[in-house]
Amino acid sequence: MLRVEETSGRVRAAPARWTVGDVARIDPARCPVAPLIGADDVARISDDLDIWDAWPVQDDDGTPAAIGAGETLWMALGAPRFDDPDARHGHARIHLLRHRDGRWQDLGPAMPDGFAPGSREWSGSAVLEADGTTLTLYFTAAGRRGEAETSFEQRLFRAHARLVIEDDTPALRDWRDLAEIVVRDPRYYMASDAGTGAIGTIKAFRDPAYFRDPADGRRALFFAGSRAEATGEFNGVIGRIDADRDGAPHWQLQPPIVDATDVNNELERPHVVAHGGRYYLFWSTQRHVFAPACAHAPTGLYGMVAESLDGDWTPLNGSGLVFANPADAPRQAYSWLVLPDLSVISFIDDWGRGTADAGARRFGATFAPVLHLTLDGERATLAGD
Known part of the structure; x- marks a missing residue:
């Protein structure tokens, strides 16, 4: 039975709470961890381009769209290399990438200069229609184009483009709408x-992430938000935007579906995977954005599970933690994305170093080794564990 609450005279489903008690069940000494990333795993796409948050150009069911034999297209945030890797966030553009024969190729910014309404472009998702040509990009516009001082305003946008092949190279043309x-x-x-x-x-x-419900065809976007009227600084939530059921391109913002008030400030890049008749909601978060009462919680992939897209959402593994970075390199990877086949992509962050290690940050700025999950009801583990 869904929990409900009264809001402005209307009854709506109350958000699932991710609580201090849930997070208290995490034992850092015994939690599942990803394999340690080594030097052989750091294969950059380009010497002068850093990439991080990535997502596939997907079919409507979430599967990476095949545009040729063994060839897929991806998008990722990209920026020139800086001495301080955190400077990249102020210069982020969405890049189009090709993956073919096990190799990555940067195809340049996905959208033309001056098209996006922000001063930077942050994460989203992209869907290729059944015609194999029409692409819809959902993305975050950070700041405002032409602003004199960099701001952190974030707005959610949609745009269409046409996928073409020019001289054996994919390109996105005719950006519109x-x-x-x-x-x-x-x-x-x-x-x-x-x-x-x-x-x-x-x-x-x-971080709008597209999902089409296989049960009834409903379309939704999941996104990272912050709870209104919170009294503390830790007020991360996950929101949902629903498309009209008649297929018209109109979207309606819903109240939050997961509330981490007093637990965590940022539930980043939330997304849903349907598996085994259940719905799995995943997000990434980092140790330094947990509230003091949850300071033991590691940087990792977290999630909840429900019997339907409308909830009730229950923390996976009793705590919400699916897996963490290893203790020897607690910042080695981030921004995990689970695909329908339960493979997991992410980017290499500060790899090969422990928390106390001195010296310059070792920012990998490329794809991390692919991981794989096993899902069974309310349990989620790394395959092979």
């Missing part, structure tokens, strides 16, 4: 520029 998907509802979601802008304190209204 740029539109803001929804406007933030201040009853439920805090303004995204309400934080200080310091790493770990930024508020969220970002």
Whole structure:
């Protein structure tokens, strides 16, 4: 039975709570961990381009769309290399990547200069229609184009393009129909520029991830948000935007579906995978954005499971943690994305170093080795564990 609450005269499903008690079940000494990343795993796409958050150009069911024999297209945030890797966030563009014969190729910025409405482009998702040509990109516009001072305002946009092959190289042409998907509802979601802008304190209204329900064809976007009217700084939530059931390209913003108030500030890149008749909601988060009462929780992939897209959402493994980075390299990878075949992609962050290690940050800025999950009801493990 769904929990309900009364809000402004309307009855709606209450968000699932990710609580301090859930996180207390995590034992850092015994939690599942990803394999240690070594030097042989760090294969850059380009010497002068750093990439991080990535997602496939997907079919409607979430599977990476095949555009040729063994060939897929991906998108990732990219920026020039900086001495301080955190500087990349102020220069992020969405790049189009080709994966063919086990190799990655950077095809340049996905959208033309001056098209996106922000000063930077942050994470999203991309869907290729059945015609194999029409592409829809859902993305985060950070800041405003032409702003004099970099801001952390985040807005959710959609745009269409045409996928073409020119001289054996994929390209996106005829960008059009740029539109803001929804406007933030201040009853439920805090303004995204309400934080200080310091790493770990930024508020969220970002990362739209597309999902089509195999049970009834409903389309939804899941995104990272911040709870309105929270009294503390740790107020991360996961929101949902529903498409009209008649197929019209109209979207309606829903109240949060997961609330991590007093637990965590950022539930990043939330996304859903349908498996075994259940729905698995995953997100990434980092140790430094947990509240003090949850400071033992590691950087890792977290999630919940439900019998339907409408909930009730229950923390996986009793705590929400699916797996963490290893203790010897607690920041080695981040931004995990689970695909329908339960493979898991991420990027290499500060690899090969422990928390106390001195010296320059070793930012990998490329794809991490692919991992694989096993899902069984409310249990989620790394395959082979």
